Amino acid sequence: MRAQFEAAAEELRDDLVAVRRELHEAVEVGLDLPQTQTILLRELDGLGLEISRGKSLSSITAVLRGGRPGPVVLLRGDMDGLPIAEATGLPFASTSGAMHACGHDLHMAGVLGAARLLADRREELPGTVVFMFQPGEEGQAGGRLMIDEGVLDAAGERPVAAYALHVDSATPRGRLVTREGTMMASASALRMTLRGTGGHAAFPQLAIDPVPVAAQLILAVQAFAARRLPATDQAVLSITRLRSDSEAGNVLSATVDIEANIRTLSTATLDTVREHLPALLAGIAEANGCTLDTEFIASYPVTYNDPTETREVLAALDELVGAERVTRLEAPSMASEDFSYVLQEVPGTLVFVGAAPDSGPLPLHSEHALFDDAVLPLQATVLAELAWRRLERG
CATH class of the missing domain: 3.30.70.360 (Alpha-Beta Plaits)
Structure with missing residues (x-):
């Protein structure tokens, strides 16, 4: 069943863009991200979530329990930046010598948006959603550490599915990209x-x-x-x-x-x-x-998109944005992702979201990397919709 989150997500646009830009300017690197964690906790406050913090890293696990019985779904957003001196010239550019050059600021804002959309419809929600905010994706295996600290059991039972979005500054804005099976190296x-x-x-x-x-x-x-x-x-x-x-x-x-x-x-x-x-x-x-x-x-294992879950995801994306905006990759990417640790334990899917600026495509991990944060309502919609549909399936 389509939950129709688009209009509500559009109303969140200004808030999501503002928090994304705040996170961009306050970027931190590695596993210890106190400033980033503080911003996220502020944004999650008042949503009625069960919140816990990591012990060995600045992670956040937030559990939303719906008003209807059902299974558990997990949504992941990574938090850390890279040790790159930013050269974008943006008014909200980081000046600390670190940079969100892989778009994790958009990932966090997108998951925050999904949390707000789903919390607003808590009584209808057919199950439980775990929001996983994860430091240390850029080489420190923060996903593995969060699993060791119990993120997959935070709701009292294991998720039946897990989803994550990753923005790409080299893919046209609003295009959604994924594939069944091996997704990344x-x-x-x-x-x-x-x-x-x-x-x-x-x-x-x-x-x-x-x-x-x-x-x-x-x-x-x-x-x-x-x-x-x-x-x-x-x-x-x-x-x-x-x-x-x-x-x-x-x-x-x-x-x-x-x-x-x-x-x-x-x-x-x-x-x-x-x-x-x-x-x-x-x-x-x-x-x-x-x-x-x-x-x-x-380091990171192969990122493997469960074929059954991914077929359902692709069908949902086709319906949400139109098949012409959904790309089914012919071959995996040789980049890597530590969402792979979650996907080793839970069937699920990683999807790339095109966020190339109007000025043209730019590579990830570059001091000049730019992301069009106009895609944030789409990110929030897709994450909320995927969680809702999977809970409806039981």
Whole structure:
């Protein structure tokens, strides 16, 4: 049943834009976001929600119990920014050296809007909605920490579904994008310390210089992706950090630190990388008289949209905005999301919302990233509608 939230969401437009811009200017990074948490608690006050705060992070869990019996649905909004100095020139730009360059300020405002829409119709609501406000999405696994602290059991029973929206500054405004199955890649890292002996740059024959060996390792990483992984199961391996310990132009390095970022779309491919790549690289190092220490760091798992839930979501989106504004992705994104931790536990769907400004598309995670906050009523409507329909289904 369509709940018809559009008109009420439009009435919230000015409030949602104002709080989004306040959150944008007050951006914080990581797991400890006291100022952001304070703003959200202020906005949630008076809605009649059961609110709890995180213990190890500045999270907020808010539970709305409807007037009719039914299951539980979860809506997620991430809270943290990035350590990027903003260069947008906006009147509400952050000046702290951090920036909401991934749109999390819009995510929070959108979930706040959905909370207000659903709370206003509490007596009709056929079940319970959990609003999950989560720090530490940008690499600190805040979603995993919130699960460990009990967010999925906050209502007394597990959600039957979970939904999240993610704005995109490179997608036309108001377009909704998702797909069944794998939506986004896993993210992991391989950290390496390559050790030689160092020495005088004039006499490399008297030393074991790890720098040219590091070059061999970098090429081997690229060759591994091209020749050891199936072309039908996409993976991206990138060298993201490279640093030697030499502080002078005439000194050969004794050690080189290297980090590879690893993106895969399946557990099998990730297992292949984890099992075989370190051994290959260690062999190259040894053949050149060096030693190699490696550390594999598993970060976010694959973001997997449950096919059954996502078919229902797509049908709802088609009805809400028209099929011409709904894109079914042909292939997953190689970016990652820690909403994946929730989707490992609860069937659900992540949807991208186009928020490109009139000036044209811009990349996420850029100091120039701009988002058109005119999409906020749409975000609130979609989240409220998806929650309502899923509760109606029982």
